[in-house]
Amino acid sequence: MRLEVPKSGEQGMLGIEGLAIIDTDFHNSNSGRLEKYMTPRWRDYVASVGRRNVESFGSTTQARSGACRLDTVPPSGGAPASDIDFVREQLLDEYDLTACVINNLETATPGNAPVELELDLARATNDCHLAEWLPQDDRFVASITVASDHPEESAKEIARCREQEDRFVQVILGSRGERPYGNPKYWPLYEVAEHYNLPLAFHVAMSKYHHWSGAGPTEFYFEIHTGFPLPAQSMISSMIFEGVFERFPNLKVVCTELGWEWAVPFAWRLDATWRVMRDEVPHLKKAPSEYLRDHFWFTTQPQVEPENPADYFGVCEQFENFGLGDHLLFATDYPHWDMDSPFETVPEFLPREFKRRMLAGNASALYGIELPSDQQVKA
Numbered sequence: 001m002r003l004e005v006p007k008s009g010e011q012g013m014l015g016i017e018g019l020a021i022i023d024t025d026f027h028n029s030n031s032g033r034l035e036k037y038m039t040p041r042w043r044d045y046v047a048s049v050g051r052r053n054v055e056s057f058g059s060t061t062q063a064r065s066g067a068c069r070l071d072t073v074p075p076s077g078g079a080p081a082s083d084i085d086f087v088r089e090q091l092l093d094e095y096d097l098t099a100c101v102i103n104n105l106e107t108a109t110p111g112n113a114p115v116e117l118e119l120d121l122a123r124a125t126n127d128c129h130l131a132e133w134l135p136q137d138d139r140f141v142a143s144i145t146v147a148s149d150h151p152e153e154s155a156k157e158i159a160r161c162r163e164q165e166d167r168f169v170q171v172i173l174g175s176r177g178e179r180p181y182g183n184p185k186y187w188p189l190y191e192v193a194e195h196y197n198l199p200l201a202f203h204v205a206m207s208k209y210h211h212w213s214g215a216g217p218t219e220f221y222f223e224i225h226t227g228f229p230l231p232a233q234s235m236i237s238s239m240i241f242e243g244v245f246e247r248f249p250n251l252k253v254v255c256t257e258l259g260w261e262w263a264v265p266f267a268w269r270l271d272a273t274w275r276v277m278r279d280e281v282p283h284l285k286k287a288p289s290e291y292l293r294d295h296f297w298f299t300t301q302p303q304v305e306p307e308n309p310a311d312y313f314g315v316c317e318q319f320e321n322f323g324l325g326d327h328l329l330f331a332t333d334y335p336h337w338d339m340d341s342p343f344e345t346v347p348e349f350l351p352r353e354f355k356r357r358m359l360a361g362n363a364s365a366l367y368g369i370e371l372p373s374d375q376q377v378k379a
Contacts, residue, residue, distance in 0.1 A: 019352075020098040020360035020371045021342050024299050025203075025256050025331035026091065028102050029066075029082040030128050037124035037131070042117050051113060072335035080335040084136045091334050092139050095342055098360055099369045102129055102142040103172050103203060103256065118147040122154075126161050126168070134167050141369065143172035143201055151189040158189070162196045169367040170198050174205035175231035175258060182235075182242030190248050199252040199297070199366060202235055204228045225338075228302070232258035233266055240270065240291045243283045252366065253296050257333060260298035261315045264322045267292045293323045297366060299331035300358065302338060303345040312347060316354065329366070330359045 035043050066080060072090065074083035081087055092100060107121040125145040134140050144161045146154035154171075161168045171193050179185050181202070193200055218224055232255045245251060255263075270288035278284070284291075304315050319325055330346075333339045346355060364371045 016342055016346055016348075016355060016359060019356050020364075021095055021330060022098050022360040022363040022367075022369060023091070023095070023100045023332045023334070024254070024329040024363050025103050025301060025333050026087075026100045027081060027105055027333070027335065028087065028133065029079040030104065030106060030125060031079040031082050033082075033128050033132060034106075034121075034124050037127040039120055042120040045114075045117065051117075066335075067337055068335045069337050069339065084133065087334075088137060091332065092137060095332070097139055098371055099139050099141055099363070099367075101169065101363075101367070102133060102140060103201065104129070104143070104145055105203065105205060107145055115147075115150060119150060119153050119157075121145075122147050122157055126157065130161070130165055134165065141167045141169045141367065143170045144168050144198070145172055146189065148173040148186065148189065149178045151186050154189045155192040158192045158196065158198065162198065168198070169369070170201045170254065172201045172203055172256075175202050175235060176205075176210045178209050180234060180238035180242070182238030182240070182244050184242070187244070187247065190244060190251055194248045194251045197250070199254050201254040201256045202232065202258070203256040204231070204258050228257065229259040229262050233262070236266070236292060236296060237270060237288075239295075240288045241281050241284070243281070245291050245295050246283055246285060251295060254329065254366075255296060255298045257299060257301055257331065259302065260300065260319070260328060261304045263292070263296070263298060263324065264318045267322065289322075293327075297327040297329055297362070298324070299329045300345075301331040301333040301340045303340045305345070309347065309349070313349075316350065320354065325354065326357060326362050326365070328358045329363045 035046075038046070068080035072080035072086075074080075074086040076083060076086075091097065104125050107118075107125045113121075122145045126142075129142040134142060144158055146157050148154055158171055171189075173181075177186065190200070213223075213227070213230075218227070236253075236255075239245070239253065267289035270292065274281070274284070274288050304312055306312055319328060330342060332341065342359060346359065350358075360371055363369060
């Protein structure tokens with residue numbers, strides 16, 4: 001991809017007219033809805049005992065509840081992104097979205113909860129989306145919530161949801177599990193996801209097992225926010241070197257809100273290590289960078305925002321030339337305070353074809369979402 005770098009001060013942001021947009025990371029809230037879908041046993045338990053959250057494990061917290069924009073609180077009250085009509089106004093209609101992927105994080109890492117409660121929360125979340133969100137707007141599609149550290153039950157939940165509704169388009173997991181995600185413990189979950197051709201979306205999230213750093217909890221929220229790529233790099237290397245993609249050659253993985261500008265240099269590092277230690281992993285049939293290029297997708301939020309526009313060109317060129325140009329997915333991260341508007345974070349000087357793929361074409365191909373007739377791409 002050859003790009004003409006703009007002169008300093010000529011960086012525009014409104015060059016997406018006529019292009020379809022798919023948001024691959026919207027965080028809704030089921031506050032006030034979820035309880036009706038829980039079994040009486042665990043609904044009563046939560047009402048009387050409550051739920052521990054991951055902050056019990058020493059996480060650094062944000063000043064704003066849920067790290068959300070202040071103006072995303074609905075006029076009627078309630079949690080941000082809980083009012084479907086208000087979400088439609090602020091997100092779907094504001095940006096004229098073709099589709100929007102619901103990634104609910106409220107039950108993704110429930111804390112030190114009983115196992116049956118974790119499973120019940122996952123089921124209730126999926127049932128709530130099926131009954132209350134998907135029917136309200138055809139633009140909504142949803143991720144399947146699972147309790148990933150119970151992979152056999154998660155596999156059953158994936159099959160249950162997908163058999164009911166094909167607008168469940170992927171499976172969402174936290175970015176850190178009890179074991180590294182390449183561990184065979186998780187393979188029953190991967191087997192079912194591959195069977196239904198559902199990507200796995202590993203989303204940045206807190207963990208009841210592990211902190212962000214290798215040395216314990218961080219002291220500043222700033223440290224958490226800048227450390228998003230760390231769990232992604234551990235996850236990628238684990239899945240590749242454990243041989244996940246030799247066992248599941250059609251499995252697709254999305255790194256959601258984990259950054260993307262680091263992916264190509266990380267692939268170089270994987271290959272450099274493999275060249276001197278490949279005898280340890282004789283089951284790998286090709287270089288690690290090839291697995292990364294073939295099996296991993298990346299969402300744009302948090303967007304790369306260098307002071308010098310030429311640096312943004314360099315990252316995009318590097319991504320394209322490495323073979324990941326079709327694996328970059330636009331995401332807003334609404335309703336969080338650092339969300340990315342497509343009108344403000346997509347430089348107009350990018351080639352229109354690159355923007356077309358990034359904004360919707362790549363997501364359309366990955367998830368099987370139909371685009372407007374003038375934006376069709378091959379799945």
